[in-house]
Amino acid sequence: MAFTGFNFKESFDRRIDKSFSDYYNFDQERDFYKRIVQIALDRKYQTAVEQKKFDELRGVLGGNVTVPLNSTGKVFLQPIAITNFNFTTGVITTAFPHNALVGSIITYSIQGNTTLFSGSIAATAVTDNTITIAVTSPTETFVSGQLTTIGTITDYMHLFSAKVTYNIPSIFELEGVQSDTSKIIIVFNRRTNYRDGQEVIISGVLGATNANGTRYLRQVGTRRFQLYADKNLLIPVVGNNVYLSGGAVSIVYTSKEIFQEKSDQINYIDEADYRFPRFKIQSNAIVFEPAENIISTELNYMTLPKVSIDPENNETDLLLYYPEGMIQYFIDFGAQLFDLETRNPQGYNLDGNQVVTNP
Amino acid sequence: MTILEAVQVIAGWRIGGGIYTDESAANNQLLMINMLNTASRAVLRQYYIQTRKIPQIAYQTFDVIPNWTNEECVSFTAILPSGVMNFPPPQLNGWDALYLKCDTSSPLTEIESVQQLRGYARHKYGSIMQTNGEYFVDGVNIEGRLKAGVKSTDMEGRAVLSEPHLVPSFSWEKDQYPFPDDMMGEVKLYLEKENFRSNQKPSDQLSNSKVDTDGIATR
Numbered sequence: 001m002a003f004t005g006f007n008f009k010e011s012f013d014r015r016i017d018k019s020f021s022d023y024y025n026f027d028q029e030r031d032f033y034k035r036i037v038q039i040a041l042d043r044k045y046q047t048a049v050e051q052k053k054f055d056e057l058r059g060v061l062g063g064n065v066t067v068p069l070n071s072t073g074k075v076f077l078q079p080i081a082i083t084n085f086n087f088t089t090g091v092i093t094t095a096f097p098h099n100a101l102v103g104s105i106i107t108y109s110i111q112g113n114t115t116l117f118s119g120s121i122a123a124t125a126v127t128d129n130t131i132t133i134a135v136t137s138p139t140e141t142f143v144s145g146q147l148t149t150i151g152t153i154t155d156y157m158h159l160f161s162a163k164v165t166y167n168i169p170s171i172f173e174l175e176g177v178q179s180d181t182s183k184i185i186i187v188f189n190r191r192t193n194y195r196d197g198q199e200v201i202i203s204g205v206l207g208a209t210n211a212n213g214t215r216y217l218r219q220v221g222t223r224r225f226q227l228y229a230d231k232n233l234l235i236p237v238v239g240n241n242v243y244l245s246g247g248a249v250s251i252v253y254t255s256k257e258i259f260q261e262k263s264d265q266i267n268y269i270d271e272a273d274y275r276f277p278r279f280k281i282q283s284n285a286i287v288f289e290p291a292e293n294i295i296s297t298e299l300n301y302m303t304l305p306k307v308s309i310d311p312e313n314n315e316t317d318l319l320l321y322y323p324e325g326m327i328q329y330f331i332d333f334g335a336q337l338f339d340l341e342t343r344n345p346q347g348y349n350l351d352g353n354q355v356v357t358n359p
Numbered sequence: 360m361t362i363l364e365a366v367q368v369i370a371g372w373r374i375g376g377g378i379y380t381d382e383s384a385a386n387n388q389l390l391m392i393n394m395l396n397t398a399s400r401a402v403l404r405q406y407y408i409q410t411r412k413i414p415q416i417a418y419q420t421f422d423v424i425p426n427w428t429n430e431e432c433v434s435f436t437a438i439l440p441s442g443v444m445n446f447p448p449p450q451l452n453g454w455d456a457l458y459l460k461c462d463t464s465s466p467l468t469e470i471e472s473v474q475q476l477r478g479y480a481r482h483k484y485g486s487i488m489q490t491n492g493e494y495f496v497d498g499v500n501i502e503g504r505l506k507a508g509v510k511s512t513d514m515e516g517r518a519v520l521s522e523p524h525l526v527p528s529f530s531w532e533k534d535q536y537p538f539p540d541d542m543m544g545e546v547k548l549y550l551e552k553e554n555f556r557s558n559q560k561p562s563d564q565l566s567n568s569k570v571d572t573d574g575i576a577t578r
Contacts, residue, residue: 190422191528276389
């Protein structure tokens with residue numbers, strides 16, 4: 001059975017023991033419900049250490065969202081505000097240091113005094129706070145605007161954790177490639193820390209070109225590895241020609257889940273590296289370090305609510321977005337907020353007990 | 360166990376009142392790796408003093424990339440992957456062997472100082488000993504020379520290192536941490552002892568002279 005925004009209003013009015021519409025109109029109710037949802041989600045996030053909380057938050061958990069990264073190492077958590085656009089030179093000035101590089105595709109929406117300019121285009125020049133695009137209209141003046149880059153997520157609320165993927169040039173050099181019709185064996189110049197199943201990217205091998213590409217290693221000596229096409233090491237790569245020269249190896253490394261550093265004490269003596277990346281949230285962005293050789297990040301975060309509770313809507317089923325327990329919590333917690341708004345200390349204490357009953 | 364598994368084990372011990380329990384945070388992982396290295400090396404040292412033996416698993420084999428310091432390729436310097444562990448006599452230190460790649464019959468002979476290296480080269484027995492050369496190590500470098508007529512481009516070393524995870528050929532995910540699993544309990548005892556000391560410092564937050572006096576008395 002569906003539970004709509006209208007049903008929510010009915011339950012909520014019953015819960016606060018008075019008709020809410022006596023106090024507010026629908027617009028005010030919508031705003032109030034939005035406030036309930038926002039603060040209630042925040043409270044659940046703050047205490048999200050047990051399964052119950054995660055289950056209740058499941059409709060707003062964005063799991064394993066992969067965001068491509070460039071050498072700025074930044075994921076923007078919302079569109080970037082534009083503070084000025086020069087309609088003569090095409091120079092955008094952003095409110096925060098952006099993450100666009102020359103050639104990055106940006107999606108912009110700029111309101112001029114007469115026309116809305118929007119679209120996607122490559123940046124032709126950048127500084128920390130400016131992006132130049134090939135859009136001009138000298139008669140216009142700037143009113144407002146925003147832009148997004150490829151490294152932007154627009155539904156972010158709170159972070160749980162992040163993984164970071166790097167493409168790291170191998171510190172071990174290729175010394176040779178042995179290629180025949182049944183296998184290809186590569187030889188490094190010294191002992192490596194690669195073991196069976198290691199994924200590598202090989203490029204630039206001349207002659208035995210089948211060695212090139214994403215390959216998986218099986219260790220056959222201290223420095224010798226046979227190449228496979230699959231992680232389970234079932235499909236050997238076979239040689240197509242005699243090795244001539246060349247070849248470089250890089251590895252794709254994905255860090256373990258990382259969290260906001262609780263303390264900077266270790267930062268005094270250890271620098272972040274690809275094995276132990278770090279991040280800080282600043283200027284509306286998650287900034288990863290090191291940014292060198294970074295490819296992408298995989299974020300686990302709480303998203304913005306995907307539906308708002310509308311007291312006039314009797315069509316949208318809220319149960320498709322939130323579990324029953326969470327909706328009940330919205331009602332209980334909302335009642336307490338309502339008591340605050342109406343300066344009702346007795347009701348606040350009573351409803352506080354209810355929130356404790358359904359924490 | 361691997362080094363990351365060892366970090367998990369240490370986190371599970373709740374050393375120091377559980378302040379390092381979040382082993383997934385990178386800074387805590389690094390902290391616990393440093394704790395593990397410090398404690399396991401101390402336990403190894405104690406084990407050596409008691410038994411005059413070093414467990415085989417504690418040795419790591421790694422490449423030594425020599426930087427030849429003259430054209431004849433007889434003198435070289437090389438950088439250690441991490442510090443070699445220190446043991447009291449009769450063991451000179453944590454070294455087992457430094458040998459030439461593809462020629463393990465006669466490893467190089469370890470000596471204690473540059474003075475000894477120079478003197479050794481002039482010693483009357485120097486030319487007849489079964490060795491391919493001599494070397495000595497400090498905390499960072501290896502310095503040595505090959506016997507006349509010996510040619511090599513690469514070497515391999517085998518030693519007990521103070522920071523095993525820094526060896527380039529050591530795989531954090533797959534390799535066993537070079538310390539016996541069955542001695543991890545002694546690592547725990549060591550860490551508890553060290554953290555017990557640091558956690559028992561008296562607090563001056565209360566201006567109560569009796570509390571301070573009691574605290575000092577229990578130190």
